[in-house]
Amino acid sequence: xxxxxxxxxxxxxxxxxxxxxxxxxxxxxxxxxxxxxxxxxxxxxxxxxxxxxxxxxxxxxxxxxxxxxxxxxxxxxxxxxxxxxxxxxxxxxxxxxxxxxxxxxxxxxxxxxxxxxxxxxxxxxxxxxxxxxxxxxxxxxxxxxxxxxxxxxxxxxxxxxxxxxxxxxxxxxxxxxxxxxxxxxxxxxxxxxxxxxxxxxxxxxxxxxxxxxxxxxxxxxxxxxxxxxxxxxxxxxxxxxxxxxxxxxxxxxxxxxxxxxxxxxxxxxxxxxxxxxxxxxxxxxxxxxxxxxxxxxxxxxxxxxxxxxxxxxxxxxxxxxxxxxxxxxxxxxxxxxxxxxxxxxxxxxxxxxxxxxxxxxxxxxxxxxxxxxxxxxxxxxxxxxxxxxxxxxxxxxxxxxxxxxxxxxxxxxxxxxxxxxxxxxxxxxxxxxxxxxxxxxxxxxxxxxxxxxxxxxxxxxxxxxxxxxxxxxxxxxxxxxxxxxxxxxxxxxxxxxxxxxxxxxxx
Numbered sequence: 001x002x003x004x005x006x007x008x009x010x011x012x013x014x015x016x017x018x019x020x021x022x023x024x025x026x027x028x029x030x031x032x033x034x035x036x037x038x039x040x041x042x043x044x045x046x047x048x049x050x051x052x053x054x055x056x057x058x059x060x061x062x063x064x065x066x067x068x069x070x071x072x073x074x075x076x077x078x079x080x081x082x083x084x085x086x087x088x089x090x091x092x093x094x095x096x097x098x099x100x101x102x103x104x105x106x107x108x109x110x111x112x113x114x115x116x117x118x119x120x121x122x123x124x125x126x127x128x129x130x131x132x133x134x135x136x137x138x139x140x141x142x143x144x145x146x147x148x149x150x151x152x153x154x155x156x157x158x159x160x161x162x163x164x165x166x167x168x169x170x171x172x173x174x175x176x177x178x179x180x181x182x183x184x185x186x187x188x189x190x191x192x193x194x195x196x197x198x199x200x201x202x203x204x205x206x207x208x209x210x211x212x213x214x215x216x217x218x219x220x221x222x223x224x225x226x227x228x229x230x231x232x233x234x235x236x237x238x239x240x241x242x243x244x245x246x247x248x249x250x251x252x253x254x255x256x257x258x259x260x261x262x263x264x265x266x267x268x269x270x271x272x273x274x275x276x277x278x279x280x281x282x283x284x285x286x287x288x289x290x291x292x293x294x295x296x297x298x299x300x301x302x303x304x305x306x307x308x309x310x311x312x313x314x315x316x317x318x319x320x321x322x323x324x325x326x327x328x329x330x331x332x333x334x335x336x337x338x339x340x341x342x343x344x345x346x347x348x349x350x351x352x353x354x355x356x357x358x359x360x361x362x363x364x365x366x367x368x369x370x371x372x373x374x375x376x377x378x379x380x381x382x383x384x385x386x387x388x389x390x391x392x393x394x395x396x397x398x399x400x401x402x403x404x405x406x407x408x409x410x411x412x413x414x415x416x417x418x419x420x421x422x423x424x425x426x427x428x429x430x431x432x433x434x435x436x437x438x439x440x441x442x443x444x445x446x447x448x449x450x451x452x453x454x455x456x457x458x459x460x461x462x463x464x465x466x467x468x469x470x471x472x473x474x475x476x477x478x479x480x481x482x483x484x485x486x487x488x489x490x491x492x493x494x495x496x497x498x499x500x501x502x503x504x505x506x507x
Contacts, residue, residue: 001025003060005076007067013116014047016061017080022050025082030119032083035060037072044069045083047119065116088112089122095129103142110146110243124250127258135260137302141309143261147241147268152218154191154240154273156226162190162362163270166281167262167299168200169289171435172324175281176204176232177338178355178382179362181391184229185381186368191225191273193235195248195265201438201450202331205234210335210409210447212400221273228393241268263302271310277365278307278314279358283321287431293318315361319354322431323457326351329434330443330450332409333471339406342388356382411471412441412448414478418468418485420461424493429457433490437470440481446473467491 001024008016015033017025027033027048036043046066055061060080062072072078091105101109109126112118118126135143162183166173176192183190194204194214205214215237216224224231236245244265251258270278280303283289284296300316307314326348328337341352359381360374369377381387396402420426434451442449453468455461468491472478 001080002077003058003080005072005074005078006055006059006061007072007074008061008063010063011065012049012063012120013065014049014063014119015066016049016051016055016063018055018057018059019050019052020057021060021080022048025080027082030121032085033080034083035062035070036079037070037076038079039076040071042070045117086112086117088118092122092126092129095133096125098133100136101139101142103145106139106142107146107149110143110150113243113246114150120250123246127247127250127254127256127261130261131256131258135258135264137305140260140264140302140306143264144268144271144306144310147243147264148272151242151272152239154218154222154225156189156222156274158189160188160276160366161274162188162277162279162366163192163273163275164190164279164281164358164362165266165270166283167266167289168283169287169431170283170285170319170321170323170325171201171329171431171438172326172334172351173200173281173283174204174207174326174328174334174338174351175355175358177207177335177391178341178351178387179359180230180232181342181387181394182355182359182378182381183362184394185386185390186363186366186377188229188362188366188368189225190230191221192230192232193221193238193240193269193273194232195235195245197444200444201329201435202334202444204232205236206444206447207331207335207338208232208398209234210331211404212395212398214398216398224394224397228397229390230394231398232394233398235269240272241265244268259299263299263306267303267306267310267312270312275312277362278312279362279365280314280316281319281354281358282316283319285320285322288321290321313365315365317358317361319357323350323429324431324434324453325354327453327456328450329438329453330411330441330471331447333411333450333452336406336409336411339391339404339409342382342391343406344383344385344388345406352382410448411450411452412446412473412478414472414475416470416478416482417466418470418491420455420463420465420467420493422463422493424461426455426457426459426461426467426491427494428492429453430488430490433485433488434468436488437481437485437490440477440484441470441472442474442477446477448473449477461493467493
């Protein structure tokens with residue numbers, strides 16, 4: 001059937017048909033059509049939306065992402081006919097029924113995700129099936145290799161190449177902003193591709209974006225790393241393992257991070273950037289992704305096994321996850337804290353100790369330090385100012401201001417102090433609830449939004465002392481965070497009286 005193109009500036013890879021035309025072509029919402037521009041010799045497949053009023057009969061609305069491939073002009077005549085469902089849907093259905101993916105099935109699914117052949121609902125079904133029924137180690141390896149095969153790769157001539165990753169689950173985990181410049185200052189190369197926040201209040205890419213642009217093609221990431229030794233960029237812009245960020249998009253609304261997909265996500269990007277040595281940070285504790293050391297050790301073995309299958313040396317560090325790292329949650333607040341440490345601040349100890357420990361493991365694995373001496377070498381690189389100088393080089397090569405100082409990075413203008421309801425000790429800071437408040441305040445999209453924690457677990461406080469401060473860039477977001485905070489009660493202060501029924505509110 002011949003239809004005339006109408007370009008629609010909508011970020012969805014599909015087409016919009018008038019319901020009459022859809023009926024004539026014998027398709028309905030969610031089906032697929034093949035669109036052929038016979039003059040240009042271009043043919044693409046797309047899923048269908050229908051309308052009875054937004055366009056006229058005889059017209060096909062082509063969404064912006066699809067037209068990046070079709071390259072049609074307004075008014076171009078195209079041939080439109082119904083198309084078969086992709087085979088990958090039958091593989092996803094098999095997983096929904098409890099089956100296993102084969103290597104070829106996994107590659108077909110990943111290709112269809114990268115090519116936008118699958119609709120948002122179909123990708124959600126894949127994510128959900130993998131989350132509920134899980135992936136075994138063979139399936140994780142298939143997914144990892146498929147993610148790498150369908151994207152670009154970095155090829156370094158000088159080795160070893162180092163990388164690190166934290167699986168998340170603990171707020172304020174800004175250690176990458178210290179580890180990358182420490183590793184690069186040692187003479188090693190560390191091309192760090194990072195994700196934006198999935199379940200947290202700020203991913204590493206969200207934090208680095210406060211200091212410099214983070215969206216670069218793969219070739220530019222390699223060039224920057226070769227020039228200054230390191231980079232901290234958003235993986236979603238590199239076309240390195242592009243399926244990963246597409247999958248993350250559909251995990252995000254559910255705040256899930258399926259175990260098998262998470263392992264494949266981490267290792268695919270390490271494999272694709274040419275890493276020889278990888279250190280994985282696994283925070284362990286209540287309200288984290290990994291509740292117990294036993295579970296953490298099992299996950300570590302899975303990372304190490306997958307690394308062996310891919311030819312990478314992997315070591316894992318189980319880290320304390322029952323309290324936030326440092327005192328801050330949210331982009332500007334966390335960046336301020338990290339820069340202050342690079343500039344010589346002696347606190348917060350949790351941020352410094354964790355960063356030096358993870359960096360030290362990498363330095364030992366790379367042969368830069370003897371076993372057990374990596375921590376001290378990392379500390380020397382931090383104290384000497386070499387890490388700060390390297391961070392300035394990384395900021396500059398990524399297009400940021402290398403003269404930026406911690407004092408230049410300020411929180412949002414709206415604030416609310418949460419105060420101790422009585423004398424006593426802080427016996428509980430609920431990580432999950434704190435992240436929820438930071439997100440409600442606007443983090444990570446509003447860079448000034450977040451929390452500054454004044455009294456961590458075990459701190460003695462007096463009635464009226466500030467325990468933490470909520471910051472926001474917009475007043476209505478602050479009010480929403482305060483409202484929900486009254487219900488969540490993320491902080492517990494106890495004196496000699498252990499319980500009051502009904503409980504006191506903290507605001």
